[in-house]
Amino acid sequence: MRFGVAQSFGIGLVAFLWGLPLAASLAAFAATALDFAAWNSLLHHPQLPEALPLSLWTGTAGLAAALAAALLVTMGFYGTAHWQKLQTSTAVGLSIPHLAFAIGFGFLVMPSGFLARLFVGGSEPPQWVTAQDPLGLALIACLALKETPFLIAMIWSVLAQGDVGPALAGHWRSARSLGHGAGSVWLRVLLPQIVARLRWPIAIVWVYGVTVVDMALVIGPTQPPTLAVIVWADLNNAAEDINARGSAGAMLMTLALAAAAALAWLAVSLAGKKMRRFMTGGPSSFGVPKTSTTLLTAAMIAIYSLVLFTLSGMSLAGYWPYPRLVPDTVRFAAWQGLIANGGPVVLSLMLALTSSALALGLVVLWLEAVPARWDRALTISAVASLTLPAIAMASGQYRFFLELHLTGTQLGLFLAHFIPVFAYVFIVLKGPFRTFDPRFQAVAHGLNAGALRFWVSVKAPLLKAAIAIAAAVGFSVSMVQFVPAQLIAAGRFSTLPMEAVTLASGGSRSLTAAYALALAVLPMFAFLLAQMLGHSRWRLAWN
Amino acid sequence: MGISRRLFLALAAASPLSAHSWAADWAAIEAEARGQTVYFNAWAGSETINAYIAWAGQQVAQRFGITLRHVKIADTAEVVRRVRDEVKAGKLEGSVDLVWINGENFRAMKADRLLFGPFTETLPNYRYVDTDGKPTTLFDFAEGVEGLESPWGMAQLTFFGDGAKIAAPPGSMVEFADFAKANPGRVTYPAPPDFHGTTFLKQVLVETVADPTILSVAVGKDQFMAVAQPMLALLDRLHPYLWREGRQFPQSQAQTKQMLADGELLVALTFNPNEPANLVASGELPSSTIAWQHRNGTIGNTHFVAIPINARARAAAQVVANFLLSPEAQARKADLRVWGDPTVLAISKLAPGDAKLFAASAVQGGVSLPALAIPEPHASFVPLIEAAWLDRYGA
Numbered sequence: 001m002r003f004g005v006a007q008s009f010g011i012g013l014v015a016f017l018w019g020l021p022l023a024a025s026l027a028a029f030a031a032t033a034l035d036f037a038a039w040n041s042l043l044h045h046p047q048l049p050e051a052l053p054l055s056l057w058t059g060t061a062g063l064a065a066a067l068a069a070a071l072l073v074t075m076g077f078y079g080t081a082h083w084q085k086l087q088t089s090t091a092v093g094l095s096i097p098h099l100a101f102a103i104g105f106g107f108l109v110m111p112s113g114f115l116a117r118l119f120v121g122g123s124e125p126p127q128w129v130t131a132q133d134p135l136g137l138a139l140i141a142c143l144a145l146k147e148t149p150f151l152i153a154m155i156w157s158v159l160a161q162g163d164v165g166p167a168l169a170g171h172w173r174s175a176r177s178l179g180h181g182a183g184s185v186w187l188r189v190l191l192p193q194i195v196a197r198l199r200w201p202i203a204i205v206w207v208y209g210v211t212v213v214d215m216a217l218v219i220g221p222t223q224p225p226t227l228a229v230i231v232w233a234d235l236n237n238a239a240e241d242i243n244a245r246g247s248a249g250a251m252l253m254t255l256a257l258a259a260a261a262a263l264a265w266l267a268v269s270l271a272g273k274k275m276r277r278f279m280t281g282g283p284s285s286f287g288v289p290k291t292s293t294t295l296l297t298a299a300m301i302a303i304y305s306l307v308l309f310t311l312s313g314m315s316l317a318g319y320w321p322y323p324r325l326v327p328d329t330v331r332f333a334a335w336q337g338l339i340a341n342g343g344p345v346v347l348s349l350m351l352a353l354t355s356s357a358l359a360l361g362l363v364v365l366w367l368e369a370v371p372a373r374w375d376r377a378l379t380i381s382a383v384a385s386l387t388l389p390a391i392a393m394a395s396g397q398y399r400f401f402l403e404l405h406l407t408g409t410q411l412g413l414f415l416a417h418f419i420p421v422f423a424y425v426f427i428v429l430k431g432p433f434r435t436f437d438p439r440f441q442a443v444a445h446g447l448n449a450g451a452l453r454f455w456v457s458v459k460a461p462l463l464k465a466a467i468a469i470a471a472a473v474g475f476s477v478s479m480v481q482f483v484p485a486q487l488i489a490a491g492r493f494s495t496l497p498m499e500a501v502t503l504a505s506g507g508s509r510s511l512t513a514a515y516a517l518a519l520a521v522l523p524m525f526a527f528l529l530a531q532m533l534g535h536s537r538w539r540l541a542w543n
Numbered sequence: 544m545g546i547s548r549r550l551f552l553a554l555a556a557a558s559p560l561s562a563h564s565w566a567a568d569w570a571a572i573e574a575e576a577r578g579q580t581v582y583f584n585a586w587a588g589s590e591t592i593n594a595y596i597a598w599a600g601q602q603v604a605q606r607f608g609i610t611l612r613h614v615k616i617a618d619t620a621e622v623v624r625r626v627r628d629e630v631k632a633g634k635l636e637g638s639v640d641l642v643w644i645n646g647e648n649f650r651a652m653k654a655d656r657l658l659f660g661p662f663t664e665t666l667p668n669y670r671y672v673d674t675d676g677k678p679t680t681l682f683d684f685a686e687g688v689e690g691l692e693s694p695w696g697m698a699q700l701t702f703f704g705d706g707a708k709i710a711a712p713p714g715s716m717v718e719f720a721d722f723a724k725a726n727p728g729r730v731t732y733p734a735p736p737d738f739h740g741t742t743f744l745k746q747v748l749v750e751t752v753a754d755p756t757i758l759s760v761a762v763g764k765d766q767f768m769a770v771a772q773p774m775l776a777l778l779d780r781l782h783p784y785l786w787r788e789g790r791q792f793p794q795s796q797a798q799t800k801q802m803l804a805d806g807e808l809l810v811a812l813t814f815n816p817n818e819p820a821n822l823v824a825s826g827e828l829p830s831s832t833i834a835w836q837h838r839n840g841t842i843g844n845t846h847f848v849a850i851p852i853n854a855r856a857r858a859a860a861q862v863v864a865n866f867l868l869s870p871e872a873q874a875r876k877a878d879l880r881v882w883g884d885p886t887v888l889a890i891s892k893l894a895p896g897d898a899k900l901f902a903a904s905a906v907q908g909g910v911s912l913p914a915l916a917i918p919e920p921h922a923s924f925v926p927l928i929e930a931a932w933l934d935r936y937g938a
Binding site (some may be wrong): 125320494499 | 614617639840
């Protein structure tokens, strides 16, 4: 299945199911964003000069910290008995929705929060600036903590791959024989190979951090807020000219991201030349800082446990004033409402299962049948679709679906979930598939095994970790879709996130916490299952 | 799509005429409404309000054979954009039959001719509306209602806090500034353009302006800056004593409410005078909670229900709007144990039996001395207030 039917089929299906609706929304977006008056009004926005750098700073710092933490944890634990166990914590961390994490983390660090109650006390909370600080440090901490599990899971999926794990184990032994310390092997040999495979997942973490709205609203700076918050407020307005300013703002944010990405690429290639001496130098006895990595991991698990603990407490809390450690009144209303209304849960589950299954099938078809040179267009579209605010594209998509009579239908609702799911699944799977060692196929060919037999018996088992984690990522992305699913559903269907977001608009912390926990349960099972299925059968010689 | 935009607009333009011919026979509307499904798009951020809408759904099903579906939304502007997109696409059979609306969302829909009507004067229960005593039922943020939306409830800027911590609640903006000075870092307001934040600024404007008559007519930028000087002077005096010294602001009213409950703030604000009492009843605030309005009145307005021009179930939507105006539904809505949303009706216009339904009972957390509701300044003030604030305090 190299060329011909399968290839045209793959390109055609992706173009029809994914590219077409996306192109329609992008076209409508571009039409509103290319408006002179809107740009004029945007460029005169008094908060813009600070808000744009603030967005780039918080998103970039959050990514840098998350990446450093994920790589340190990997260095400290890969090859030990704890590595696989750690993935259970990763699954729990991954499944907590971003907004819920921000609320829970906020309640830990804010002046009237849990830590202040525990360690400061007194009748009135201290006047700390620990959340919504002007530099966005709380937002950065939140982003870093929330993205670390995602990056660890991505690293896990690479290392658990049947073709990569044994190869890296070989590199490890060679470098050790040359006299390199463990830390030196990681820095010079293993991490560069892992990071190269994770380029696009790292890129979407960055894009997510720069453009995030829900976390920034809860814990980010306010005067000025990040640009994403300003854009979001403009796009939410009822007036069309303000919407247009929001579209222009979204376009500016995308251009800024592209410019920053180009700069980063330039910096990396320049630094690469300088780094060459260091990278090829040695041997060096530099070891892995075991104590620090253990402390870092323990601290992150402790923070996540506290966040989950406070979220559970909040979901049951009525009046819970400073400095009490437990609520004054307990109310079950939030959970009762959730349990009494099971329809949205079932609908969300069905949508997540079907959209992630179709996305997985189509992505694998693409990666198998379509030559790699076509990837660039798809990758750029996928990243663009995740960069632009969902609400900026929702209107174009809604009008496209209206023309096709798809609004208020199950098929329309399904497609609204499928479009972002496909983008994520593609980004997660592209690296593992495109870097798959071609010599396996050469061997299979030499042994006279057909393409299908090779795929089923050799390639799929070797790549099963990546496939399983991609399916789980797709599932969890589907579980949190709100805009534009809410528009397409047109009130005819209600999913769990629709219930959660609309109820949370009243600001009740107990309702928000209860729904956030409910939203976390199903993705958590998906990630745990993925790790069980993807766990490699090989016991690798390590150390 | 078979229908061209021109044909659609022609049909849309014709609809008020057909509304008048229907008006002749309300019974015919009720007959047509039977069996229809009304998709009621309404903000769903409150459990008590959602429960009330569910009750209304049961009632209209029993009495009129109408299925009422509450489409839960987080922000009404979303509905405005949806209807606008549908109309642009020439879709005659829209997804929204009834929408809970007021203020700038109404202004946007009216300006873009996205509303069905006028229809309110044909509603049998409309005659009970207190249009004299509650002029905001006719002017929504100074925008003429013109029968395009049916009054549903009243709102008025109200402050609340813990009576155990506040000896004398401030009765004016000047006293609010003094209160802030005495309790530095413990009061604030949401950053505009949050609706409540903007209302707080309007309240400052109303209390400081030299000549209030200027507020009811359109204003230009230069004239506004002259009028707004006392407002900005008071804010300059207030801000150093606010939470985070006025350099950062909460993003929403919900956040100030939560900060009050946590003990970070002493005062929160709301547009529903009965929200504090609801929060006491649900156990989210202590029973010592008090609510108050400023001595000389606070900004008040009315919220409405409207029917989009491309609604499918126009007849049933009118029947629902009429039911929501009925003394029974209004009395239940005003009941603090249910929702506590003040009625738009004039009790004096009701039959004695109906009037008795509204007998108020004092509750913990209710406003002790209700003050005058001051109409919103003209809509042209809003962007100017927000821009002036952003320029001076935004960055």
